[in-house]
Amino acid sequence: MQFELLTKDSQSKARAGKITTDHGVIETPIFMPVGTVATVKGVHQRELKEVINPDIILGNTYHLYLRPQTTIIEKAGGLHKFMNWDRNILTDSGGYQVYSLSSNRKIKEEGVKFKSHIDGSYHVFTPENVMEIQRKIGADIIMAFDECTPYPCDYNYAKRSMHMTHRWLDRCINHLEKTPLTYDYNQAFFPIVQGSTYKDLRKQSAEYIANAGAVGNAIGGLSVGEPAEEMYAMTDVVCEILPEDKPRYLMGVGTPINILENIALGVDMFDCVMPTRNARNGMLFTAHGSINIKNKKWEADFSPIDEMGITFVDTEYSKAYLRHLFTVNELLGKQIATIHNLGFYLWLVREARKHILAGDFAAWKNKMVKQMDNRL
Structure with a gap:
């Protein structure tokens, strides 16, 4: 295994690197x-x-x-x-x-x-x-x-x-x-x-x-x-x-x-296990805070699950539909939520990497922490 440290953020100790193994490259943070x-x-x-x-x-x-x-x-x-x-x-x-x-x-x-x-x-x-x-x-x-x-x-x-x-x-x-x-x-x-x-x-x-x-x-x-x-x-x-x-x-x-x-x-x-375990319980993570999709407030909300999401489930299904799936205990609801949460976690670390490489990670991190510390 090889590790290459590509750059460090000047305002924090954050690093962007690359791990190489016989099964491929791992871009860090991951x-x-x-x-x-x-x-x-x-x-x-x-x-x-x-x-x-x-x-x-x-x-x-x-x-x-x-x-x-x-x-x-x-x-x-x-x-x-x-x-x-x-x-x-x-x-x-x-x-x-x-x-x-x-x-x-x-x-x-x-x-x-x-x-x-x-x-x-x-x-x-x-x-x-x-x-x-x-x-x-x-x-x-x-x-x-x-x-x-x-x-x-x-x-x-x-x-x-x-x-x-x-x-x-x-x-x-x-x-x-x-x-x-x-x-x-x-x-x-x-x-x-x-x-x-x-x-x-x-x-x-x-x-x-x-x-x-x-x-x-x-x-x-x-x-x-x-x-x-x-x-x-x-x-x-x-x-x-x-x-x-x-x-x-x-x-x-x-x-x-x-x-x-x-x-x-x-x-x-x-x-x-948090992104997958919480998904199975109806908790979704987003860039603007967490969503308990079981809440009644989403019952008639036909907007996409997450307009900023990177996976197909984020825009193909509505909050109302996902809430319905959880209400009737349909397995598909847990699968959709799991794909969303994992997609968000991978987006988050890759976005962090981009900002480390760009040299503005610390400011971006502080903004994201504030945004995500909400219950929607």
């Missing part, structure tokens, strides 16, 4: 639609490619390991072939999912024993076998196995957890060196900064991760309930330390405003 179980919910791969047009999507090791299982994906020739997606894929290592199973898992130095949310069966994830699983899944970018701490989190727990994440990182790296590629293309490996919302721990972790010398780096353990101001403060601390010539990935973030503010702090890559 938002990665979440395809947890080998599908971005409610969207055909053809729609994903031709309408939403992301350079990269995300899959999840924990979920793919359980279903359809690693052996099936390997027999198919890897996740790209299994789901018919010829562009880039990143897989999360499953650390966050293990964190979310707090009542059904036990963390030890060796790894994590957890209970499947599907059938109650027990499984063990270690840094070593998670690397092997991600080799077989075959994503272009694979993540270190880490522990994601909750919020709020006791300082001593956060410190112990951070050091264990660092030890797990060393084990991941050592095992990857001994584990050959499964397919005929390369995989890039990203370690993950932890440390909860403690500045000194974040600094220490960022320095450890930077010294690992990986081709890219990630920031984890945020967007888990902490106030946005704390998220931004921790991101700022970490981005000051992570090397400038490597892409920075902020995991699981976030709202459109969160994304713009973190781009301004030097982040290049994002993922979040």
Whole structure:
């Protein structure tokens, strides 16, 4: 994997860059639609490619390991072939999912024993076998196995957890060196900064991760309930330390405003279930604020869903029609809303990139944040 830093904004820390892998170019900043179980919910791969047009999507090791299982994906020739997606894929290592199973898992130095949310069966994830699983899944970018701490989190727990994440990182790296590629293309490996919302721990972790010398780096353990101001403060601390010539990935973030503010702090890559999950609940994001399409106020509003939208659904369907689909619980409503939201998120990061390249990102960002902080 190669990363080229093209330019930096003079009024902020925003960057425009280009990542090149064996599956193509990723222009940054980028938002990665979440395809947890080998599908971005409610969207055909053809729609994903031709309408939403992301350079990269995300899959999840924990979920793919359980279903359809690693052996099936390997027999198919890897996740790209299994789901018919010829562009880039990143897989999360499953650390966050293990964190979310707090009542059904036990963390030890060796790894994590957890209970499947599907059938109650027990499984063990270690840094070593998670690397092997991600080799077989075959994503272009694979993540270190880490522990994601909750919020709020006791300082001593956060410190112990951070050091264990660092030890797990060393084990991941050592095992990857001994584990050959499964397919005929390369995989890039990203370690993950932890440390909860403690500045000194974040600094220490960022320095450890930077010294690992990986081709890219990630920031984890945020967007888990902490106030946005704390998220931004921790991101700022970490981005000051992570090397400038490597892409920075902020995991699981976030709202459109969160994304713009973190781009301004030097982040290049994002993922979040929010655009798809909120779409299925009738929440639409636009450049002028969010819309709850279930509200009665849209019942007889025959204007387009979003006149400024970039996808076909934005102008082919009206707000009244979309509200009707949600009212009668028609699946098409969720699909339309999902395509709209993903299209908006990709428009947002690409528009941010244009303004970084043009040199006026900071002013544009401030205007957009103000506009989007509305309920329509």
